[in-house]
Amino acid sequence: MTQKSPTPLQRIAPQSGTGFRLNKGDVLVVIDPMGEQVSDLMAFAADALEDGRPTEWLSSGRTFDYNETIYLTTGHQLYSNRSRVMFTLLRDDVGRHDFLLTPCSTETFEILYPPGTADGHPSCFGNLVKAFEPFGIRPDQIPTTLNIFMNVLVDEKGQVNIGPPISQAGQRLELRAEMDLIVGLTACSAEGSNNGTFKPIDFQIIPAGE
Structure with missing residues (x-):
């Protein structure tokens, strides 16, 4: 059997996103090429479709439950809403990511960052909508994302604050797909997160068996 080579390194332009498929066993490498840049990731199970619509997706709640922590890093597994493992984290150069907050949206900027989107401000939610549209995934089906490299601080009272990412240029997160997946990935559009x-954001896919 001929082994497949890793895909060329691909770049997601600032404040944009992309969608693609991963096969079981593929490794997704997400790289912060310049430092202090967040990337929002969402995934749906490719084999869990009803009338063409996805019914299984990456779940922050299940992932927190089964790992018994909100701080996810090397060795942890990411679960779906059906309690199946979707990803295993193989390598984490940074050690701080967020799975609490939703992708930034038009409403995010209007409520938290006035004057909002009068200037046509892009958002991770909008970019994920575009990324998933070719796969038939609708906006209301996009839940809380894994916000790679995002530095969310939670104090003893439960107050949530967003600090600057601690990722440095060239650091990465490697995730192995544990099932066939449809994936959306962004270069985050929220000033406060970056x-x-x-x-x-750069990414690469290493095929299963490499």
Whole structure:
């Protein structure tokens, strides 16, 4: 059997996103090429479709339950709403990611960052909607995302604050797909999540068996 080579390194432009498929066993490598840049990730099970619509997706609640922590890193597994393992984290150069907060949206900017979207501000939610549209996934089916490299701080009273990402240029997160998946990935559009700047995100797919 001929082994497949890793895909070329691909770049997601600042404040944009993309969608693609992963096969079981493939490793998704997400890289922060310049440092301090968040990437929102969402995945749906490719084999769990009803009338073409997905019924199984990456679940923050199940993932927190089964790992017994909100701080996910190397060795942890990410679960679906049906309690199946979707990803295993193989390598984590940063050690701080968020799975509490939803992807930034038009409403995020209107409520939290006035004057909102009068200037046509992009959002991770909007970019994920575009990324998933070719796969028949509707906006209301996009739940809380895994916000890679996002530095969310929770104090003893439960107050949530967003700090600058601690990721440095070239650091990465590697996730192995444990089932066939439909994936959306962004370069985050929220100033407050990226220390006031917008930069690209790089990614690569290493096929199963490599």
